[in-house]
Amino acid sequence: xxxxxxxxYPDLMNTYGDRxxxxxxxxRASWRGIEVEVIPVSIGEGPDFGAFDLIFFGGGQxxxxxxxxxxxxxxxxxxxxxxxxxxxxxxAVCGGYQLLGEYYRTPGGEELPGVGALDIRxxxxxxxxxxxxxxxxxxxxxxxxxxxxxxxHSGRTYLGDKTRPLGRVIVGHGNNGRDGxxxxxxxxAFGTYLHGPILxxxxxxxxxxxxxxLSRRHGEVKxxxxxxGMELRAHKAAVAHARKCCH
Amino acid sequence: MRLWxxxxxxxxCAFASRFFKRGGGSSLPGSLARRIEPHILIRxxxxxxPALTSVIITGSNGKTTTARMVxxxxxxxxxxxxxxxxxxxxxxxxxxxxxxxxxxxxxxCADVAVLxxxxxxxxxxxxxxxxxxxxxxxxxxxxxxxxxxxxxxLALIRMALKDAPPGSTLLLNADDPxxxxxxSGSRCKTMFYGIESLDLTSGYTQDRNTVxxxxxxxxxxxxxxxxxxDMNASNINAxxxxxxxxxxxxxxxxxxxxxxxxxxxxxxxxCPRCLSSRPAPDFPALNVVAQGAHGFTFAVGFEHDSEYDxxxxxxxxPGLYNVYNCLAAIACCLLLGIPKMIIEEGIAKSSSAFGxxxxxxxxxxxxxxxxxxxxxxxNEVIRTIASEGSNKTLIVCxxxxxxxxxxxxxxxxxxxxxxxxxxxxxxxxxxxxxxAEDIALRLKYAGINQEKIxxxxxxxxxxxxxxxxxxxxxxxxVLPTYTAMLEIREHVRRRSHVREFWRA
Numbered sequence: 001x002x003x004x005x006x007x008x009y010p011d012l013m014n015t016y017g018d019r020x021x022x023x024x025x026x027x028r029a030s031w032r033g034i035e036v037e038v039i040p041v042s043i044g045e046g047p048d049f050g051a052f053d054l055i056f057f058g059g060g061q062x063x064x065x066x067x068x069x070x071x072x073x074x075x076x077x078x079x080x081x082x083x084x085x086x087x088x089x090x091x092a093v094c095g096g097y098q099l100l101g102e103y104y105r106t107p108g109g110e111e112l113p114g115v116g117a118l119d120i121r122x123x124x125x126x127x128x129x130x131x132x133x134x135x136x137x138x139x140x141x142x143x144x145x146x147x148x149x150x151x152x153h154s155g156r157t158y159l160g161d162k163t164r165p166l167g168r169v170i171v172g173h174g175n176n177g178r179d180g181x182x183x184x185x186x187x188x189a190f191g192t193y194l195h196g197p198i199l200x201x202x203x204x205x206x207x208x209x210x211x212x213x214l215s216r217r218h219g220e221v222k223x224x225x226x227x228x229g230m231e232l233r234a235h236k237a238a239v240a241h242a243r244k245c246c247h
Numbered sequence: 248m249r250l251w252x253x254x255x256x257x258x259x260c261a262f263a264s265r266f267f268k269r270g271g272g273s274s275l276p277g278s279l280a281r282r283i284e285p286h287i288l289i290r291x292x293x294x295x296x297p298a299l300t301s302v303i304i305t306g307s308n309g310k311t312t313t314a315r316m317v318x319x320x321x322x323x324x325x326x327x328x329x330x331x332x333x334x335x336x337x338x339x340x341x342x343x344x345x346x347x348x349x350x351x352x353x354x355x356c357a358d359v360a361v362l363x364x365x366x367x368x369x370x371x372x373x374x375x376x377x378x379x380x381x382x383x384x385x386x387x388x389x390x391x392x393x394x395x396x397x398x399x400x401l402a403l404i405r406m407a408l409k410d411a412p413p414g415s416t417l418l419l420n421a422d423d424p425x426x427x428x429x430x431s432g433s434r435c436k437t438m439f440y441g442i443e444s445l446d447l448t449s450g451y452t453q454d455r456n457t458v459x460x461x462x463x464x465x466x467x468x469x470x471x472x473x474x475x476x477d478m479n480a481s482n483i484n485a486x487x488x489x490x491x492x493x494x495x496x497x498x499x500x501x502x503x504x505x506x507x508x509x510x511x512x513x514x515x516x517x518c519p520r521c522l523s524s525r526p527a528p529d530f531p532a533l534n535v536v537a538q539g540a541h542g543f544t545f546a547v548g549f550e551h552d553s554e555y556d557x558x559x560x561x562x563x564x565p566g567l568y569n570v571y572n573c574l575a576a577i578a579c580c581l582l583l584g585i586p587k588m589i590i591e592e593g594i595a596k597s598s599s600a601f602g603x604x605x606x607x608x609x610x611x612x613x614x615x616x617x618x619x620x621x622x623x624x625x626n627e628v629i630r631t632i633a634s635e636g637s638n639k640t641l642i643v644c645x646x647x648x649x650x651x652x653x654x655x656x657x658x659x660x661x662x663x664x665x666x667x668x669x670x671x672x673x674x675x676x677x678x679x680x681x682x683a684e685d686i687a688l689r690l691k692y693a694g695i696n697q698e699k700i701x702x703x704x705x706x707x708x709x710x711x712x713x714x715x716x717x718x719x720x721x722x723x724x725v726l727p728t729y730t731a732m733l734e735i736r737e738h739v740r741r742r743s744h745v746r747e748f749w750r751a
Contacts (some may be wrong), residue, residue, distance in 0.1 A: 010280050020659030023692050067500060131653065150654045195656045230691050233702070234684035241647075241681070 002035040006052040010040045018058030020197035046075040053213040059094030081117045089213040090189040094176035097191035098122045119160030126155045130243035133172030135182045141204040148238040149194025171242045203231040253284035257346035270589045274335045277342030288373040295355040301376045302702050305364045306384030309572040314363040316576035320593030330361035366664035382418040386425040421528045422513040440578040441528035445535045511623045532579035547577045565631045611719040618727045622660040637671045641724045642713045644680040644731035651728040655682045663693035678702045679709035680731045705734045
């Protein structure tokens with residue numbers, strides 16, 4: 001079995017340790033004997049996104065994000081929407097999350113269009129949300145129902161009718177600091193503000209993504225379990241640490 | 248009267264915190280004094296006689312080492328100096344340093360102030376201090392959550408430089424495109440330093456992707472020439488994600504082409520589209536040659552009375568970033584008019600700044616302390632310790648206090664995979680600090696055998712564990728973030744007899 005991962009803009013959108021998500025997907029698949037191929041896709045390329053099992057889209061700085069936004073809309077938009085509608089697994093973090101939405105409204109009120117693959121809207125907020133986050137997820141993850149991470153964003157994201165939240169905020173701000181929701185789920189596409197990076201300390205979520213990604217091409221796949229002692233210890237420590245810092 | 252009271256309180260506080268051994272008293276005296284007299288900085292400098300020259304050193308990495316080298320040379324030349332020596336580089340730390348050196352009536356007994364200033368605090372002090380030289384070392388991702396992003400850090404420096412008096416000289420690293428871009432829009436006279444020629448063949452393990460064949464990688468944002476570790480080399484390789492913060496030209500957005508990369512995004516760059524390029528350095532480092540893993544020799548060219556001359560430097564510190572620190576210090580001293588021979592002697596004498604990389608003896612074992620605070624610095628430390636030997640014992644201490652940066656995700660941008668490339672290189676690693684579990688997990692995913700990783704959040708117990716694994720004559724490598732360094736150094740000191748850093 002082979003897992004084909006597309007890494008979107010690895011050269012431009014790789015702030016905040018996002019590379020750790022790729023390492024985690026790669027390792028957790030390899031440890032189970034699953035071959036992994038990572039295909040970087042950047043500016044100027046227009047691949048068929050339906051050919052990938054999993055697409056990872058990280059966060060970037062404002063300068064890079066502007067470059068990426070233009071390229072996404074002109075070269076990648078329709079194929080990316082088709083792939084998401086077709087059930088390709090997508091993990092989009094922070095900037096990537098915002099860019100997959102309908103638009104980003106600047107402080108001046110201008111609406112910069114996004115890909116429009118996710119029914120979410122983001123507007124600029126005053127002040128950044130920075131800190132540890134714990135959410136309780138509604139996904140059937142098995143094991144711990146919590147997810148942990150670190151957020152650092154000034155955008156406030158609001159979900160539309162077609163998307164569900166990734167989880168409810170226990171510690172931190174989440175999508176917008178108001179409705180107590182974090183991230184979004186639409187079909188097999190997942191958007192989130194959680195860095196940390198998100199996957200190493202949430203191995204149940206990493207496995208959920210790998211399992212979904214493989215099942216689309218190979219029929220229902222069951223992943224053998226791994227020795228996750230260190231991962232779960234880090235997860236628990238991060239939950240405890242976040243609670244301690246914020247109370 | 249208020250100034251007098253502020254000075255007295257500051258001095259008593261510094262004395263008390265030293266007396267009770269509450270750390271170095273690095274910034275508390277300044278904080279108290281400023282509460283009494285908010286304009287204390289400008290008042291103190293006004294009273295300095297006859298004319299105090301100030302040097303401001305700022306940038307992401309290398310501030311402390313560079314400041315220390317400048318201070319050593321100036322001391323060697325017989326000048327009386329004041330400097331905020333223990334890495335206390337926020338406004339309060341600077342004021343504390345000045346209070347320590349002034350008389351009760353506020354008279355500063357110094358000829359030159361060497362001030363290391365944190366990027367975000369720069370704009371609060373530039374106008375007051377009226378510096379003779381403003382030195383900017385480099386601009387890297389560091390503590391992203393505190394200052395936002397690299398672009399923000401650069402913007403902070405740029406904004407501060409607007410307030411710099413026209414009489415100041417701006418000394419910039421030509422090899423860092425972000426730093427070099429500060430020249431435009433400044434009213435000051437600008438001078439550049441940079442590495443001109445490099446020979447790393449002797450004993451220095453350079454990243455394979457840095458010096459050679461960089462253009463393809465930079466253009467594609469990926470590369471294919473990493474060694475195969477247990478990660479499939481054709482797919483995810485670490486260097487693909489090396490934190491090149493400034494790969495694209497700020498004028499037109501095109502990727503730079505490099506004819507030489509020294510480390511990170513530093514080197515000889517040129518934009519293929521708008522043809523902007525690295526400015527020719529006024530102080531070039533020539534024939535930089537590595538002396539094993541222990542240091543470098545090189546020459547620094549400069550112009551003196553319209554004649555071309557050069558200074559020979561022999562640097563006893565590892566890491567190419569220290570060549571930049573040393574080069575910057577030499578250029579700065581030349582600008583201050585220090586004679587060539589004094590500079591050569593002073594540099595040879597200078598030792599590493601507190602904690603940045605130092606060795607402390609505990610009985611027949613030694614502890615090497617190396618501060619790690621961002622991916623580039625961490626990579627350089629790994630590169631240095633990986634250049635010789637095997638079977639090493641390490642302690643990596645990851646704290647997430649404010650001064651360390653609350654966000655620890657940066658450890659995933661560090662090329663930890665290098666530690667597992669040779670399976671016999673690591674005997675044992677102790678993961679410690681407030682985020683011990685995070686660093687342990689990072690090491691596991693870097694391909695280090697889980698059995699070799701031990702988690703002990705308490706720094707003192709971690710040190711004990713590490714020391715116990717050493718045979719006589721061996722070295723324990725301790726890699727802490729900033730606040731972990733302050734604490735673990737105390738524990739090492741208790742076991743040895745290190746001079747307190749405020750007297751070092």
